[in-house]
Amino acid sequence: MEVARSILATTAKCSHCSGQAAIEYLEGGSIGVHVCPGRYVSRIIAYGNPLDLDRFREFVQGAVQGTQRIDDTDVRVASRYAWDLGLDRASNDLILKEMYWTQNYRRAKSEDPDRVALFFCANGDSFFVQAVQGNERLCSKCRNP
């Protein structure tokens, strides 16, 4: 699992700022957050085998703090095998599954420049929401300790 996660730890172009979103981990590494230097969250990913859709949906629902409702349709799944991860294993069975939630995608997509968006505190342990063009990089707890 650890090796697979390191293969998946790639940077991605951020839809918010066109910068590079890097991955940061939560929950002992079972959750990954793609976050840009401005702390905008482009994607939340769950890793495991098996994975619990309800638990992940509830996790994301908690992260967005009531600003939107997360449905099953907002979560997409993928199986990762030894052969596509490029792992040299005697067994080629399933290595892990991923679940993805992508911000501002499909059903929830909005071009409103004033929309509320999800950010990840620069201290790396909590989510917060602000206007998509907001400049805060810290959650309110870290701003006002």
Next chain:
Amino acid sequence: MVADQIRGVHVVHAQWCPHCHPTTVEPVGEKAAELGLEFHDYDIDNPDQVKKADALIRDHGDWSEDYLIPQVFLEMRDGTIRHVLTGYSEGVELTRRAVANLLNSPYFRGGAPAR
């Protein structure tokens, strides 16, 4: 040998998807042709093909209502279907690498891995 075990390759894709074109459909199709395997692709924007795509993914693949593409399946000579790849939402480069890894795996190198 791979030809003894695999009858064909099925790919679910969309024309607008950069993880699908030219990243997956073309290299997988070329490899299938090289090995003399049947090749079937299903465009999710084609009303006839999406029915087969949905059925493949619901029964054998990574199903969610808004499922990820591409997804690649092998049809074995005994009639079973094996899901072998789903595109990587993390980025096209990871999908490209995964397709290359798959095409270099025992499935396509000569002999399917045991399950």
